[in-house]
Amino acid sequence: MTSPDFLWHRRAVLGAMASLAALPSIAVDAAARSDADPFALxxxxxxPDSEGFVLWTRLVGARAAPLAAAAVLVRYEIATDAAFRHIVRAGQGLAHPERAHSVHVEIAGLRPGRPYWYRFxxxxxxxxxxxxxxxxxxxxGLRLAVTSCQHWEQARFGVYRDIVAAEPDLxxxxxxxxxxxxxxxGARVRDFGAPEPRDLAGYRQRHALYKTDPDLQAAHRACPWLVTWDDHEVLNDYAGLANREGLPPASFAPRRAAAYxxxxxxxxxxxxxxxxxxxxxLYRSVDWAxxxxxxVLDTRQYRSAPPCAAKNVARNVTLDACAEAAAPARTIMGAAQERWLSDRLAREHRPWSLIAQQVFFAPLWLDGTRRSTFSDQWDGYAANRERLLDEMRRPSVRNPIVLSGDVHSFWVNDLDGPGGAQIGSxxxxxxxxxxxxxxxxxxDVDRNNPHIRFHDVEHAGWVRLDVDRAAVRADLRIIADRTDATSVVRSGGTFTSPSGSRRMTASR
Known part of the structure; x- marks a missing residue:
């Protein structure tokens, strides 16, 4: 028998997907003009893949307000040089008001392994x-800039200047x-200027505000991005349809669909x-040659309900000897995503297997008895973690590394199997x-967690990850003052994993 919760989930998601997928029959606003910069976001x-990438923009009115127009014709150009002397692709499409006049163009048929420049x-x-x-x-070689968690009111985004200067591939x-x-x-360096979003208009406004940040814009212009969501894109700590307000699915599912x-x-x-x-x-792959x-995983949409919690409630709380967290049927990924990743790891043939996801993966014990931990991390879904660790032990997987965010701090962790078997980092x-x-x-992190090699809970920043055939090198880049866009960014530690070692060690 189908549960009411599932039906509410399906109705909300189908409604949101229908609004995105539809191509409405609407007149093109051929005479539309704008006194402001329509590309202000x-x-x-x-x-990216070997033949192309997706291009994005969103048209807006004055002060980044929604554009007051019907469908608008948008043209794009792609060139092999920044001066656009050699345009290799040009086309056009419609920006529909039902999609907030956003534009997504999937490009294919280009040459692999080279830069291109584009404009609208x-x-x-x-x-x-x-x-x-x-x-x-x-x-x-591959250079990744790994980032997470950017709160508009708590910080400036000047760290992106250091990222752009590093010239990452992705x-x-x-x-x-x-x-x-x-x-x-908390102290604020700037304001949202609007209440917490709860509907489509509110979430659109919040995204548009972020997109006005000049350092964030510059980073988007510099190279391709690969993104995935965590909880704050919808509501802090939500898990599937459980939420911190304890709202029933009938109330929360439409909000989640609007945020998506x-x-x-x-x-x-x-x-x-x-x-x-x-x-x-949102789970997908971008393989580098x-x-x-x-x-790239989605650990929010498909979660089982939080362990040892009231019905419909999801909050990141301390668990104390919660047996439910280790129940075999619990999942943070969902069955379909687990099968997808299992199949990828079974067919792995590249020397490095990077798994990008949102929340703390390794065990993080808060006490010496290893009974206390946080519910919102993989510790609340321990059986799913063990299944993934088993997949990472396949003979086809030579060098697995999990990349995580969420906890506003830097960590380097060993990932171990039974008997301390070295699996990855x-x-x-x-x-x-x-x-x-x-x-x-x-x-007491060090006493309670011998598998944790490094942690820095005081600094904001990003991770520069350099991958070559011999090793992966991680440079933890820290900013002196997150409230100052011009603050100095420096290395807070470097770690190296030689191929075959399945361990990160501090570099001298």
């Missing part, structure tokens, strides 16, 4: 120029791209990931721009 590229034209205006790139077919954003909530007791729609409207994500599907699929596989990036966790939040 910037441009972006993402999800609409409403008598031309956008800035962005740089995209295709994935090579053979590669000796920026990997692991969630909490926006925050829906304020923290009244706004997210897709504002991100450089391939539209084929949601059109024609029954639910928005013959060097590294990169699997986890690198946790700190918040790009958000407050550090409260003092003492994680207890």
């Amino acid at each position: 910037g441009i972006a590229s993402g999800d 034209h609409a409403l008598g205006a031309t956008s800035s120029i962005g740089r995209a790139a295709t994935v090579p077919t053979v590669a000796d 920026i990997l954003q692991l969630g909490d791209y926006i925050y829906e909530n304020s923290y009244p007791d 729609q706004a997210y897709f409207e504002h991100m450089p994500i391939r539209p084929s990931l949601w059109r024609g599907r029954r639910e928005p699929r 013959d060097l590294a596989s990169l699997s 986890e690198i946790v990036t700190s918040a790009l721009g958000a407050a550090s966790p409260p003092a003492g939040r994680f207890g």
